[in-house]
Amino acid sequence: MGFLISMTIKNVSGAQDPYYRTFQYLFDLQLWISIFLLVALLITSFYLMIKYRASNTESKHVKNKFHSSNLEILWTVLATILALWLFFLTIGPVTTFAKANNKHADVIVKVRGYQFYWNITVGDQPWVTGVNFTTGAYNKIVFDHTKTYLLEITADVAGVIHSFYVPKLGFKADAVPGHTNYVYLSNLVPGVYDVTCAEFCGAGHYNMPARITVI
């Protein structure tokens, strides 16, 4: 129980971190819970399968009436506690993410999805992204790690839905025509970050790359 509480507090207090850190923390946690439960279920199953295999049981017609309400109540309660705890862990990060446009940001970044490229304006610096396959060159979008950024993500009003996906910053937000989603970025770590489109938008869906360089 102390373990659960300490994990919970650690997560809530870390809510100001970049989203990728929250992702890593929650993913590792759930992965280990999953592996633990999987191993427990597999051991139980194989034990039962080996112990009660037909060649090992005397009667071929068992029809046992075994039932245990206590056992059922026990695992229902445990499963409920686990589910509620996992839900509780998401409250902080979800609030932080959703309240992006209430925050003051140093730089406003306008992201607009087109078929099939991104039109990105950082402050007053406009970029049209896309890869030139003959030269392999990208238009670099440069962020400063000391500043905070508010991304206003939408799509061409006459176009289709895209999704602005920056995996190593741990977020994606759909670019929906006529609807703006906000993402607040702070405490950026210097590096190069892939941007891709994550919502099927037509034949060129696979080819909407951009790179964000944080310096």
Place this chain on the structure above:
Amino acid sequence: MATLKRPSYWFMDYRKLFGTIDHKQIGMLYMVFAAVNLTVAGYYALLIRTELFNVGLDGFISPANYGSIFTMHGTAMIFLVIMPMGAGFGNYLIPLMIGAKDLYWPRWNNIAFWMLIPGASFVWMSEAPIGWTAYPPLSTTVDSTNLWIIGLIIVGTSSIIGAINFFLTIFNLRKPGLGMMDLDLFSWAILFTSFIQLFATPIITTALVMLLFERIAGAPFFTITYGSSSLLWQHIFWSYSHPAVYIMILPAMGIISVIIGRFSQNHIFGKSSMIYSMGAITLLGFMVWGHHNFTASPNAVPNWFFTFTTFLIAIPSGIKTFNWILTMYKGSIHFEPPLLFALSFILGFILGGFSGVIINTIPLDYYFHDTYFVVGHFHFIIIGGGLSAIIGGIYFIFPDATGRMYNKKAAYVHWAIWTVAFIVTFGGMNVLGYLNQPRRYVDYSVLSNYAELEFWHRVTTIGAYLQALAFLIGFSNLFYSAIKGPKVGDKPYSIENPQFWPLETKEESSQ
């Protein structure tokens, strides 16, 4: 029930084929229909996997055709394979399970099946490159979507007729003395499935008609330039399509509940909690659709609501898994092919269930949404789980349906390759998702970690070909055995009750 004579080659007579009102024959027609569509949709999956084997556009599939191929793969697998398989098992088994002569409406039953043929033809002919989710504004602009919409409306109507038929049958035609709580879990599963079909399918029909009106008559339901929002479609669509995944998985749960009980020679552990769990899944299934839209509009309150309800659905799913496993306790387990496939269902359901909990955690969904992680998740559940259960069910009723026995050794080989293959394929997809490979990409060379991705795409492709090999073995075995297999009596398995339906003796009615 045992008086039903062994089927002959009834389907060779076209009047019998098109006019049959026998529930077993219609059930078999559903299964054959689904198997044919499975072959084509599976072939499409192999095309996709072959294209992705190497990084780069190698000209095997053009980006324009790729959209058509994955759309048809998804649409057909859902609406023309897994759902008709559930209807097929319901047709074949429900009257036998409840002691009725036939379904309540035999003629409507015939019509419901034959409606699938034009519906399926329209869907296959459309080849619309919109994704099976058909999000507007893309789906309002792409050609050939009209045919896709009309095809799905016909298929949906067939599904509603089938659902009403099962409702009437289970409520009205049970043999005297068989109360609702005495019903077996398969009948309960079909009852809950029918409930979802009856109440959810009209939603998708409405949405499809709206989309059709927008396309052909300019009715502005989903287009922003007319002041509406395309997010409306996402909500209407998923408020059908999330319940629809339970249309796909509940019959499979019913099938394996019976199989595990029979081949463990045991009663299902906690039968009433199994029924309540299925009821909880059915009702909660209508309240979770927003978890498909976490990234569409990340508002805190609706996202909390939908993540909460989705975590709740993990509880009955977990209870059912524990119950299936404990059913083997103090049993006498016969590892015949149907049971092995049922155990594969449990494994697929567990693996897909864990990844389901992971993607329901919203900060993780912001990373995993629309990546291969999601693809791996639902393939584990629907294919590793649902299709395994269906194959197990087919092996179980094959001796009754054809009067002949399949080759058991080949069935074991089928099972072994199939189980390894689906774990490799869909596990590989989960890894690809963790390496942030987005869905529906014809090529991944624009991602900077493409070398790593190529390795895992190759693993996934090899797994997919192994699945195809398993299917080839299974199909050949069943097809050959249906014609040349050894004749078998009423005892195809050495267990107390070797048939899917309960024994006819009075005291066994609770099984």
